[in-house]
Structures are given as C-alpha cells and as structure tokens.
Amino acid sequence: MKRLIIALLVLAAVLLAMLIAPQLIGDKGYVLISMGNLVIEMSVVSLAITVFVAAIAWWVIRRLLRRFFGLFRGSHQWFGSRSERKRQRAFYRGLQALAEGQLEDARNALMATTDGDFDGINYLAAAQVARIQRKPERVRYLLQQAAEYSNSKVAATLSLARMELDAGQPENALGLLNGLGDSQQTHPQVVRLKAESLAAAGQWQQLHERLHEWKKPLKDDYVKWARQVAEGKFAEIASKEGANGLKQYWQDLPRKMRHDPAYQAAYVTQLLEQGMHNDAQDCLLEWQKKGPEPLLFPLFKALRLRDPSPTIRQLEKWIKQDDQNAELFSTLGHVALHSGDTALAEKALMRAVRLSENSEDLMALSHLRESQHDSVQALSLYKQGIELAQSR
Incomplete structure (x- = not known):
C-alpha cells in the first residue's frame, strides 16, 4: 500500500508538472498521430x-487478472493442503x-x-x-523405503543390519553398516x-584393530x-x-595389553578352558597383589585345584581386612568346595549367605548337603535358591 501511494504521488506530480509547464511558457505543444486514414491531433497536455x-x-x-488467476491457484493449494492434512491425521492415527x-x-x-512428507518416520512405524x-519381507521393504530419507537412514539401516545379524549373516550386516556416511559411522549404535x-x-x-578408535562411542x-x-583371539x-x-x-x-585387566581376564579364561588351572591361579594371584580386581576376582570360582592353598591364603588375608564382604566368603567357599575341603566350604558359604543371600551360594550349599546325604536340608536350600533366582 505504501508503494502504491508513492507511485500515485509521483504520477500526480508528473501530471501536474505537465499541466503547469505549458501555462508558464505559453505553449501547449502539438501532437499528431497518423495511421492510414486515421489522424489523431492533440496537445502535449492531452497526451x-x-x-x-x-x-x-x-x-x-x-x-484484477492476478486476483482472478489467484483464485484457481488458491483452490489448488487448498486441495493440496486438505490432502496433506488427511495424511497427517492418518499418520497420528497409525501411531496411536x-x-x-x-x-x-x-x-x-x-x-x-x-x-x-514424514522424513521416513511413517515407514519406520509401518x-x-x-x-x-511377523512379516519379515514387508519389514525389509519398508525399512529400505525409510532408508531413502536422510533423517531415517541410520535407524532404518540399523534395523536392517540387525535383521541380517539375527539371520546369521554378519557379513551382510557389515555391508549395510559400511554403506552409511562418514559422519554416521561414529554413531554409538x-x-x-x-x-x-x-x-x-x-x-x-x-575388531581388535578398530576397538581403540571406538573407545569413545562404546x-x-x-x-x-x-x-x-581378547577371548576370541586367544x-x-x-x-x-x-x-x-x-x-x-x-x-x-605389548606390555600395555598384558597390563590391561580385560586382556588379563580373557587370558585367564582361556587358560581355564585349556585345563591349565595352576597357571590360571598363578596369574590371578600375581595380577591382584594390590587387591581384588573386578574383572579378575570372579574367575577364582572357576578354579579346579586339588591344592588351592595359595588362593585360600590370599582370600583369607583379604577377609581379615574386610570381614563383612560376602563375595570374599562366597569365593572362598567355592574354591574350597571344588578342592574337596567340605568343612571350609560349608563354613565360608554359610557366612556368605548370612551376609548376603544369593542363589549361587544356596545352590552350592544344597549340593554340599546332598553329598552329606542330608536330603531334607539339600531340598530346602535348593528351593530357596530357585525362589531367589526367580525373584531377581
């Protein structure tokens, strides 16, 4: 509107100037237009x-013409908007x-x-x-459609890769994941x-070569x-x-790897699987001189030794420092039980259960009572262990 007013004022000023100028100079000017038999004569002011x-x-x-054609364009947009609103309602109805x-x-x-235009979210939902x-082929088709949208590509590819992995095709899963963009390769999932x-x-x-660069996202x-x-490699x-x-x-x-508790635990696990329990015991004791290591300590329970006295001495030393630690008593009980020292095993396991009940210790006590031909107590402990396991 402002521009229109300015334009009208300019035109009015020009027109006024053309009307006044001839009056001032005393000459209105003369214009002749001749086209065949048509002759038009007028003054400059008239022109x-x-x-x-x-x-x-x-x-x-x-x-007027713009307004007229705008009616048709507006009706087209109205119909388009109406269709889009219907799709949006269908989308929300589908999610609900x-x-x-x-x-x-x-x-x-x-x-x-x-x-x-739902950025592929509708395909993911479908x-x-x-x-x-349970329509895997349709799932695959819909995920492939979703992967065509940049905002849904990662989610769709992850789902497709998971399907391949679950089907026992890890190479296909890797192929799909490797097809993602560079910026998407560091996505945690x-x-x-x-x-x-x-x-x-x-x-x-x-996997070993890539693991270090994946440390942050993992x-x-x-x-x-x-x-x-490490376990796989070993x-x-x-x-x-x-x-x-x-x-x-x-x-x-490398020395750094040999001092990594994760690699140490994997190595001990493999020693145990190879039946090298004495070597495993030596490693567990050597690498835990400063105290129990969370990744290594649980492996004591897997030792099967006739003479686990070095381990028992170390466990008893730790117990003197922390006599309310149920896990220390539990581990001592299992080591003793596997070596055939039922008296020590019973004493340690009973103390562990009093400090903190767990199904593993209750089942071990049940096995111990059964070996002592105390079937009533064995059954009672077994039931307690089952109930505790189910409650957790």
Whole structure:
C-alpha cells in the first residue's frame, strides 16, 4: 500500500508538472498521430493525461487478472493442503493404533501416509507394525523405503543390519553398516552393531584393530568388547597352536595389553578352558597383589585345584581386612568346595549367605548337603535358591 501511494504521488506530480509547464511558457505543444486514414491531433497536455489514464487502467486490469488467476491457484493449494492434512491425521492415527496394539488399524492408517512428507518416520512405524505381525519381507521393504530419507537412514539401516545379524549373516550386516556416511559411522549404535557383527563373523583381528578408535562411542562397553576380542583371539590361537602357543602369544603381546585387566581376564579364561588351572591361579594371584580386581576376582570360582592353598591364603588375608564382604566368603567357599575341603566350604558359604543371600551360594550349599546325604536340608536350600533366582 505504501508503494502504491508513492507511485500515485509521483504520477500526480508528473501530471501536474505537465499541466503547469505549458501555462508558464505559453505553449501547449502539438501532437499528431497518423495511421492510414486515421489522424489523431492533440496537445502535449492531452497526451500526458491520456498516458496517465492508460497507465492507471493497465494497473487496475493487471490487479484484477492476478486476483482472478489467484483464485484457481488458491483452490489448488487448498486441495493440496486438505490432502496433506488427511495424511497427517492418518499418520497420528497409525501411531496411536500401534501404541494401542491395534495392528491392522495401524497398518491401514500408515499405508495412507506414503505420499506424505514424514522424513521416513511413517515407514519406520509401518515396519514396526509388520515386525510385530511377523512379516519379515514387508519389514525389509519398508525399512529400505525409510532408508531413502536422510533423517531415517541410520535407524532404518540399523534395523536392517540387525535383521541380517539375527539371520546369521554378519557379513551382510557389515555391508549395510559400511554403506552409511562418514559422519554416521561414529554413531554409538552403529559402532556397537559393527562390533557385534565383526565378533559374529569371527573377524577378531579387525575388531581388535578398530576397538581403540571406538573407545569413545562404546563408553562403558569398551571393556566388555576388549575382553571379548581378547577371548576370541586367544581361543583362535589356542585352537591352532595349543596351550604353549597361547602362552607364547601372551608373552609377545605389548606390555600395555598384558597390563590391561580385560586382556588379563580373557587370558585367564582361556587358560581355564585349556585345563591349565595352576597357571590360571598363578596369574590371578600375581595380577591382584594390590587387591581384588573386578574383572579378575570372579574367575577364582572357576578354579579346579586339588591344592588351592595359595588362593585360600590370599582370600583369607583379604577377609581379615574386610570381614563383612560376602563375595570374599562366597569365593572362598567355592574354591574350597571344588578342592574337596567340605568343612571350609560349608563354613565360608554359610557366612556368605548370612551376609548376603544369593542363589549361587544356596545352590552350592544344597549340593554340599546332598553329598552329606542330608536330603531334607539339600531340598530346602535348593528351593530357596530357585525362589531367589526367580525373584531377581
């Protein structure tokens, strides 16, 4: 509106100037237009007025034409907006039906959203419906459609990779995950699924090489994967080269790795699987001189030794420093039980149960009572252990 007023004022000023100027100089001017038999004569002032009126008329006609054609364009937009609103309602209705467990309603509603702009979320939701309905091929198709949208690509690819992994195809899962962009490769869930796929494929060396750069996205899972990588690698060495090859491989590892509790735990685990319990005991005691190590300490219970006296002495030393620690008594009880020292085992396990009941100790006591032909007490302890395990 402001521009219109300015334009009118300018035109009025020009027109006024053209009217006043001839009066001041005493000459109105003369204009002759001749086209065949048509002759038009007028003064300059008349021409100016004619041009001014024509300009105003053109502006009015132009505005009317724009308004007229705008009606058609507006109706098209109105119909488009109406269709989009219908798709949005179907989308929300589908999500609500999915949450309510109305799978067919959810499926039908989400099918009506395929032409909408939902960044692939509608396909992800529809895939969830198909997954619950146990329609894997439809799930795959819908996830592939969702992966076409940048905002849904990671979620869809993760789901597709998980399907491949669950189907026993870790290489296919890795192929899908490797197809993501560079910025998406550090996504925590992508890294976790990659690690899981490499482990399932038995590619321990590659997983070992990548693990360090994945330490940040893996966070607390790093230790778990470091141990699993080491266990996988050690198992591979042991199966190919035997126990001596395993020990030599351990000695050849960098000092930093040999001092990593995750690698130490994996090595001891493999020693135990190879039946080298004395070597495992030596390692456990050597690496825990400063006190129990969370990753190593639980492995004491796996020792099967006729003479575990070094371990028993160490456990009793720790118990003197912390006589309210149920786990210390529990471990002592299991080590003694495996060595055949039932008196010490019973004493330690009973103390552990009094400090903190757990199903493992109750079941061990049940086994001990059974070996002593006390079937009533054995059954009672067994039931307690089962009930405690189920309650947790």
